[in-house]
Amino acid sequence: MASQENPDALVLSDDPLHPANLIPELCRNFYQLGWVTGTGGGISIRVGDKVFIAPSGVQKERIQPVHIFVLPFPQAAPSPHTDRVFLRRPALNLTESACTPLFWNAFELRDAGSCIHTHSQNAVMATLLWPGSTFAISHQEMIKGVRRGGVGRALSYLDTLELPIIENTPNEEDLKDSMAEAMTRFPEAAGILVRRHGVYVWGPDWEKAKTQAECLDYLFEIGVKMKLAGLETVMGA
Amino acid sequence: MASQENPDALVLSDDPLHPANLIPELCRNFYQLGWVTGTGGGISIRVGDKVFIAPSGVQKERIQPVHIFVLPFPQAAPSPHTDRVFLRRPALNLTESACTPLFWNAFELRDAGSCIHTHSQNAVMATLLWPGSTFAISHQEMIKGVRRGGVGRALSYLDTLELPIIENTPNEEDLKDSMAEAMTRFPEAAGILVRRHGVYVWGPDWEKAKTQAECLDYLFEIGVKMKLAGLETVMGA
Amino acid sequence: MASQENPDALVLSDDPLHPANLIPELCRNFYQLGWVTGTGGGISIRVGDKVFIAPSGVQKERIQPVHIFVLPFPQAAPSPHTDRVFLRRPALNLTESACTPLFWNAFELRDAGSCIHTHSQNAVMATLLWPGSTFAISHQEMIKGVRRGGVGRALSYLDTLELPIIENTPNEEDLKDSMAEAMTRFPEAAGILVRRHGVYVWGPDWEKAKTQAECLDYLFEIGVKMKLAGLETVMGA
Amino acid sequence: MASQENPDALVLSDDPLHPANLIPELCRNFYQLGWVTGTGGGISIRVGDKVFIAPSGVQKERIQPVHIFVLPFPQAAPSPHTDRVFLRRPALNLTESACTPLFWNAFELRDAGSCIHTHSQNAVMATLLWPGSTFAISHQEMIKGVRRGGVGRALSYLDTLELPIIENTPNEEDLKDSMAEAMTRFPEAAGILVRRHGVYVWGPDWEKAKTQAECLDYLFEIGVKMKLAGLETVMGA
Numbered sequence: 001m002a003s004q005e006n007p008d009a010l011v012l013s014d015d016p017l018h019p020a021n022l023i024p025e026l027c028r029n030f031y032q033l034g035w036v037t038g039t040g041g042g043i044s045i046r047v048g049d050k051v052f053i054a055p056s057g058v059q060k061e062r063i064q065p066v067h068i069f070v071l072p073f074p075q076a077a078p079s080p081h082t083d084r085v086f087l088r089r090p091a092l093n094l095t096e097s098a099c100t101p102l103f104w105n106a107f108e109l110r111d112a113g114s115c116i117h118t119h120s121q122n123a124v125m126a127t128l129l130w131p132g133s134t135f136a137i138s139h140q141e142m143i144k145g146v147r148r149g150g151v152g153r154a155l156s157y158l159d160t161l162e163l164p165i166i167e168n169t170p171n172e173e174d175l176k177d178s179m180a181e182a183m184t185r186f187p188e189a190a191g192i193l194v195r196r197h198g199v200y201v202w203g204p205d206w207e208k209a210k211t212q213a214e215c216l217d218y219l220f221e222i223g224v225k226m227k228l229a230g231l232e233t234v235m236g237a
Numbered sequence: 238m239a240s241q242e243n244p245d246a247l248v249l250s251d252d253p254l255h256p257a258n259l260i261p262e263l264c265r266n267f268y269q270l271g272w273v274t275g276t277g278g279g280i281s282i283r284v285g286d287k288v289f290i291a292p293s294g295v296q297k298e299r300i301q302p303v304h305i306f307v308l309p310f311p312q313a314a315p316s317p318h319t320d321r322v323f324l325r326r327p328a329l330n331l332t333e334s335a336c337t338p339l340f341w342n343a344f345e346l347r348d349a350g351s352c353i354h355t356h357s358q359n360a361v362m363a364t365l366l367w368p369g370s371t372f373a374i375s376h377q378e379m380i381k382g383v384r385r386g387g388v389g390r391a392l393s394y395l396d397t398l399e400l401p402i403i404e405n406t407p408n409e410e411d412l413k414d415s416m417a418e419a420m421t422r423f424p425e426a427a428g429i430l431v432r433r434h435g436v437y438v439w440g441p442d443w444e445k446a447k448t449q450a451e452c453l454d455y456l457f458e459i460g461v462k463m464k465l466a467g468l469e470t471v472m473g474a
Numbered sequence: 475m476a477s478q479e480n481p482d483a484l485v486l487s488d489d490p491l492h493p494a495n496l497i498p499e500l501c502r503n504f505y506q507l508g509w510v511t512g513t514g515g516g517i518s519i520r521v522g523d524k525v526f527i528a529p530s531g532v533q534k535e536r537i538q539p540v541h542i543f544v545l546p547f548p549q550a551a552p553s554p555h556t557d558r559v560f561l562r563r564p565a566l567n568l569t570e571s572a573c574t575p576l577f578w579n580a581f582e583l584r585d586a587g588s589c590i591h592t593h594s595q596n597a598v599m600a601t602l603l604w605p606g607s608t609f610a611i612s613h614q615e616m617i618k619g620v621r622r623g624g625v626g627r628a629l630s631y632l633d634t635l636e637l638p639i640i641e642n643t644p645n646e647e648d649l650k651d652s653m654a655e656a657m658t659r660f661p662e663a664a665g666i667l668v669r670r671h672g673v674y675v676w677g678p679d680w681e682k683a684k685t686q687a688e689c690l691d692y693l694f695e696i697g698v699k700m701k702l703a704g705l706e707t708v709m710g711a
Numbered sequence: 712m713a714s715q716e717n718p719d720a721l722v723l724s725d726d727p728l729h730p731a732n733l734i735p736e737l738c739r740n741f742y743q744l745g746w747v748t749g750t751g752g753g754i755s756i757r758v759g760d761k762v763f764i765a766p767s768g769v770q771k772e773r774i775q776p777v778h779i780f781v782l783p784f785p786q787a788a789p790s791p792h793t794d795r796v797f798l799r800r801p802a803l804n805l806t807e808s809a810c811t812p813l814f815w816n817a818f819e820l821r822d823a824g825s826c827i828h829t830h831s832q833n834a835v836m837a838t839l840l841w842p843g844s845t846f847a848i849s850h851q852e853m854i855k856g857v858r859r860g861g862v863g864r865a866l867s868y869l870d871t872l873e874l875p876i877i878e879n880t881p882n883e884e885d886l887k888d889s890m891a892e893a894m895t896r897f898p899e900a901a902g903i904l905v906r907r908h909g910v911y912v913w914g915p916d917w918e919k920a921k922t923q924a925e926c927l928d929y930l931f932e933i934g935v936k937m938k939l940a941g942l943e944t945v946m947g948a
Binding site: 145210 | 750907939
Binding site: 405434 | 613614615616619630631632681684685686688689691692695696699700703705
């Protein structure tokens with residue numbers, strides 16, 4: 001990509017698959033799915049040593065490439081909570097997504113190339129109807145669309161999908177440690193549910209992050225329907 | 238904007254963010270969300286001393302900039318129920334939205350820059366499942382997208398969102414006084430629910446009115462789902 | 475419109491509001507709403523002595539203006555069951571919508587300018603949860619978007635909306651007589667529900683037919699939700 | 712179509728109704744309907760001795776004509792499980808849809824011109840709420856949009872729609888034999904449900920496959936709603 005002498009070149013491209021073009025397009029897609037209404041949620045893409053992140057508190061379906069932040073990866077500080085270094089900041093008075101430390105978990109702990117955060121009601125209802133520390137469902141074809149740890153080989157139809165549920169915190173960035181702890185405790189989980197909040201999902205690249213986000217959202221939705229219909233969501237072997 | 242000598246200049250602009258272009262675009266968006274079907278609902282935008290309002294009784298997803306009314310703000314009469322003064326009226330045989338006095342409440346009592354009215358079924362179901370005088374929900378991440386009084390600082394995850402519910406009247410403009418009374422009684426509420434009818438939501442500008450309308454609609458929807466699933470919507474401290 | 479010497483001129487127009495352009499556009503809209511999937515449902519528009527009708531058994535979201543039939547109104551025969559006269563037939567091997575005699579009821583008995591037929595699941599569920607001969611709901615703002623008999627003055631918030639439900643028949647055109655009978659017995663009804671099938675809605679023109687179809691569908695949907703939640707759908711005076 | 716000397720000519724066409732253009736367009740449509748999210752599901756079209764098939768494991772709403780596989784029909788081997796012969800393979804590192812042997816059942820056993828596979832939640836919920844070996848519903852207008860065996864004459868309103876439900880297998884292609892067996896046992900069925908997975912639907916051409924897929928999905932959806940509301944889905948004669 002471009003040199004640091006013209007940071008805008010990092011986000012201006014004719015290639016529709018450039019991260020700075022993909023993020024706005026995917027956010028419009030996610031808005032249609034009800035995942036990122038009201039400025040919530042979003043997607044971050046990492047390509048090698050550069051991370052592309054949307055701004056915080058804006059309408060996600062109206063983001064433009066010029067609104068995108070670019071950060072170097074890794075960051076010098078142990079966690080990008082503060083003192084973040086940027087390759088490019090938008091000219092407007094914007095701040096980077098509050099999810100940045102959470103996205104970083106996926107990059108650091110899973111070597112992910114993309115991380116998606118949604119406020120999907122399917123995810124939130126799953127965290128309400130599964131009051132314990134995990135969501136689990138088995139014997140659904142869509143499980144096969146999910147990878148071990150989000151970046152490994154695909155699950156089989158015979159695997160039970162299990163995702164940890166962590167408790168929400170008033171400040172989004174304070175989820176960083178409990179999310180990291182859950183990722184360590186559940187090395188095979190492709191995402192982390194946050195109670196009364198939503199879900200984080202990642203993959204080795206944006207395509208696999210997105211398709212896994214779709215598969216997991218499908219599984220939350222059908223799991224909630226099954227639970228409300230009195231059906232068991234995990235079958236015995 | 239333009240002089241009063243050519244009122245059409247008040248609504249003709251190449252800028253997609255001009256209120257007369259935004260209102261039609263946002264109404265198409267709201268139609269897709271099911272908020273303004275059957276001519277119901279709409280949005281008004283105030284920029285300084287000018288208020289832009291859609292016509293009444295028309296298909297909201299088909300509004301054109303030339304259909305927009307422009308009124309001076311404030312109006313001389315104490316309430317814009319009658320004797321309204323206009324800067325620009327459409328050439329067609331149209332009347333301004335019947336919600337005009339309700340939008341005016343938001344401009345006068347909250348100094349709002351935009352007010353949205355929806356007939357969303359989530360809002361109506363909330364007024365049916367909360368038979369008392371308020372809707373309340375706590376411990377939902379989306380609460381953080383709502384501002385105190387619609388125009389102040391954002392609520393925290395630890396705040397309980399509470400919205401007054403007023404009773405519907407046969408004529409929409411007759412809601413003006415009870416809506417104003419509820420706004421005074423609940424100075425922190427970002428919107429007013431109208432039983433068996435819908436909701437009014439406002440913000441300092443159209444972006445914040447829209448994102449708050451999305452957050453509140455999300456909260457009505459998940460609140461209704463929780464209530465029907467037998468879950469508590471307000472948690473003890 | 476055009477002379478009979480070139481029947482295609484009856485359906486080829488640059489005006490987006492020409493019936494032969496509107497029918498395809500509205501059918502795409504209705505497809506998105508789930509009203510006309512699987513070739514079911516449709517819309518007919520009458521302008522003076524000409525009736526524009528879509529073909530039968532085709533994907534409604536893919537209709538083109540050249541597929542539209544044009545019939546003179548009125549027809550010489552007492553009912554357009556057979557021996558229909560056409561001003562224009564498509565070149566392709568198409569037959570006019572099987573709903574034609576039902577649309578004709580609205581034109582003949584209500585002087586309607588447009589009639590819409592949907593297979594909306596909201597309508598069908600309403601006919602299943604209201605097992606008697608009428609669907610009724612009161613105290614909903616959206617009732618105000620419906621007109622007496624579909625073509626008269628608007629209902630008030632204090633009116634109870636009541637629609638007859640007729641029993642389905644194996645052949646769609648055999649509904650003609652029972653639909654006409656119900657329209658005569660319920661002169662104030664803006665539409666006719668057909669059990670396990672859908673609804674017919676009409677208005678003085680296509681805009682009012684469409685907005686009433688939206689209001690009624692909204693009322694079926696919220697009525698079904700209320701019934702399933704154990705709420706009364708008609709309040710005492 | 713083109714000679715085998717330039718296989719790309721098999722998928723490059725200005726005709727929007729060419730199978731290589733239709734498959735991407737229809738997959739975008741099916742994505743909107745929630746039928747093919749997360750790379751699941753798809754559609755295959757057969758025109759005479761050529762079969763057009765989408766790749767496996769890709770985002771179905773982003774397929775391009777150059778991604779399409781073309782296979783000769785019939786294949787020399789008794790079943791296209793292995794040793795498939797191709798007229799054209801994409802340049803990219805793609806494999807043909809894992810549904811290929813299932814699509815082949817529809818071509819071989821029903822002389823179908825198109826076969827659609829969806830992961831629609833309506834289909835999956837139907838397989839969960841009908842725990843036996845068939846799904847059945849009667850007295851729904853939409854039954855009339857379904858053909859005997861998928862390719863014969865249309866069902867009547869008085870016919871009961873019955874579809875076999877087969878049990879899912881860990882590998883999609885292992886469904887081939889049980890699907891073929893169910894198709895033989897239920898010669899009048901227009902589709903095969905796969906428990907906890909989805910549905911296969913076919914027709915004599917892509918239009919009739921698509922409209923039947925819509926009618927069946929509608930019937931699954933309303934059947935599930937009726938079952939959850941405690942309503943009988945099959946009425947006595």
